[in-house]
Amino acid sequence: MSYFDKISDIYDHIAQGTAMDAFEEYYAEDVTMILEDGTAVEGKDANRERENEFFSSVEEFHGIEVKGITANEDEGITAVESTMTVTFKGTDEPMDLEQVAVQHWDGDKIDTERFYGTQTD
Template sequence: MTTELQPTTELKAIFADIQQLIAQGQVMQIFEKYYGDDVVMQENEAPATVGKVANRAREEAFFANLVEFRAAELKNVAFGENVIISEWFLDYTHAEWGKRTYYQVSVQQWKDGKVVHERFYYGA
């Protein structure tokens, strides 16, 4: 079985749109527009969350618990065949976790214009 490659130029255009939506504070719109129905998302070594419904609930719970959001700055991004790797500086206060300031790397696997797998790497 062969997988059709997502052209890097297409991924760059999608990522530019994602950047605009982040700047407008429309993070959940990114999720609805660019994440597949069977998406698998994973934080570090934690068990993966499978499916758009389960991941939507996880994302909504995260944002509902944000007390203050100070920064989400893109530091680096790389594009490959069906993959976007991005490094972010994040700074926020969460109701359950307190003040969080850290760097995070996101590795996204893409298929047919949708994220099918995303894993986040960051210090504990």
């Protein structure tokens, strides 16, 4: 399976509400995820907890629009531009989370992922 196919599968999982299944399948145990503010979260356990906290803060998932996916198959690097629309618990209005995520792969697993993004209401 190509890196393009793998990253496409991850975003298909997000759209279907099964993002954590993709997380378990595609992320390395020692993954580093770098958040929009530059904070690095090290390890699959810490990132699993962070992801679960995010999803538990969502009242309603309205969908995700993938605007572009690219893959450098030789270097094992993928990138995705997307907008996710969610309503967070305790709020009344949906919010658009615009993001570019860049993944560096080691074989079949993502070992580093960096997020660039904004929140708009």
